[in-house]
Amino acid sequence: MMTPRPHDLLWLRDRASLQGITDPWVDTQWHCGLPVVVRRDVDGENVPVGVRGLRRDQRAAGWVARDAVTRRVTPESLTDLALLLNSPFVSQPPVQAAIQLAQHAWPWPWGITGSVGYALATDIPVLHADSDLDLTLRAPAPLQPTQFAGWQALIARLLCRADTQVETPNGAFSLNEWLRDGRVLLKTNQGPRLVSDPWHREA
Secondary structure, three states: OOOOOOOEHHHHHOOOHHHHHOOOHHHHHHHOOOOOEEEOOOOOOOEEEEEEEEOOOOOOEEEEEEEEEEEHHHHHHHHHHHHHOOOOOOOOHHHHHHHHHOOOOOOOEEEHHHHHHHHHHOOOOOOOOOOOOOOOOEEEOOHHHHHHHHHHHHOOOOOOEEEEEEEEEEEEEHHHHHHHHHHHEEOOOEEEEOOOOOOOOOO
C-alpha cells in the first residue's frame, strides 16, 4: 500500500486499531466498517487520522498503525465519471458539479474530499443540496496563476460552492486565497505557514 496522504479514506482492521481517541461518541457511532480520514500531523511510524461523527462538531483526531489499514480510497478515485453517474446522490448539486469537472481533461490529478467525498465512498448520506464541493488538486511542481484560468472559470459556473485546495510537496493551500492575495497560509504537517510561493516554504 502506498503511503497514505491527507484526505485519503482508510478502513481499519478493528476498533483497537484506532489509537489516541477517548471521545465517548466514537465508541457509539464509529465502527471498522466506516473509514477514517488521513489528516496532517508530524510524520512518524503511525498515520494521523480523523474520525467523523453524525454531527459537524463530532470530529476526533487519532492515529493508526499502517499495517492496520485494510482498504484505502483516494480523492482522485472518486472523480471516476461512472462512479459519479451511478452514485445514489447523483441528483445532488455537489455531485452534479463533480460530474461537470470530471468531463474535462485537466493537466493535473484532482480529487473530491470533505462530505461529498465521504458520501461517494460510503453511500452514507452526509451531504445535502447546500453542501460545498471540497476539491484537492495535486501540484508537485510550481504552477503559475494563469494556469488555473480554465479550472476557475468552470468552478465559477458550478451549481454549488466549490473550494479547491492545492497540494504541493510542502503542504496545501487555498487556490482562491492565493489567486486573490498572492500570499497564502500553507497547511503543513508542522502547522500553517504564511508564504507567497507555496512550493518554496519561506517565512
